[in-house]
Amino acid sequence: MTKNTENNSGFFSHEMFYKLANRSPRFHRISAMLLDHFLMCFFIIPIAILFTITAEILGFKLLDGMRFYVWILIFFLYYNKDFFNAKSPAKRIMGYQVINRKTGKPATELQCFVRNFTIVAWPIEVIVGFLNPERRIGDFLANTKIVLSEKEKLKTIWTDLKRTKLKLNYIGIIIIGIIYFFGLSYIIP
Template sequence: MYRSQRIAAFLIDHIIFSIFSGIIFLILIWDSFFSPTDNNMNKPFELFYLFIGLILILYFFKDIVQGRSIGKRLVGISIIDKANINKVPNRFKLFVRNITILIWPIEAIILVITGNRLGDYIVNSTVIKKSE
């Protein structure tokens, strides 16, 4: 089991997405905050909902390239399908696996206790050391 690598990848992904999200959000709302007019007073709220939707879509598909997010690549691990250990789960499974990140505190607790995420149990996947 690669629990410490999985936790490290999990944290790296969260930090990267938090920084990326903050920068993108600031870019989107910069004009509204520093040039307030009656026409753009509600713009930050409209942009916020668009922004949240886009970030969630990116996060749900973070493992889509060869079953590896940035964090997984940095620590040298990859997602595999338990039914066929020579393959990465299909894109739909990777998407479903990552939807459970919406309840990330529970995901983090399960990961620390079991070494697997709830999403892994749902789509029958696991994480292995990637040999390159």
């Protein structure tokens, strides 16, 4: 008896997804991008909502300008999803890592931040990622590429966070982020 790979609603099962992902590096890479987007939204947006509700309950009235800065913080976290060991949550789960094209070593925090500048053109990034699974537009800007790596559990992020020490790069990333988002505030209405 053959195993049915579709559930009753007509969508692909997890087994079919993994079979397809293992056969096609393009599908695997795009699924990692989509998983990253889902995970980041799943974790960050509830934090922003909770922050807004808490501020309102405590009597802090968030003006439109203040809400804008909360959203900037959300995007800043999203832009730095590859910050620890050049692996975002989805890259850890699916076995990818961002590396420096010249050295072959894990990309620096600044390179990871720069490669995510193009997230404002996310649909275009997905198309480029489909055409070239190793590099998307942001990788060309940061001189990085994606390579296969050891799969990890999400809890390894906490281990990396505990080992992190303040570096000059971090201050530079914050300054660049402030300038970048300040510039975007004039472009995006």
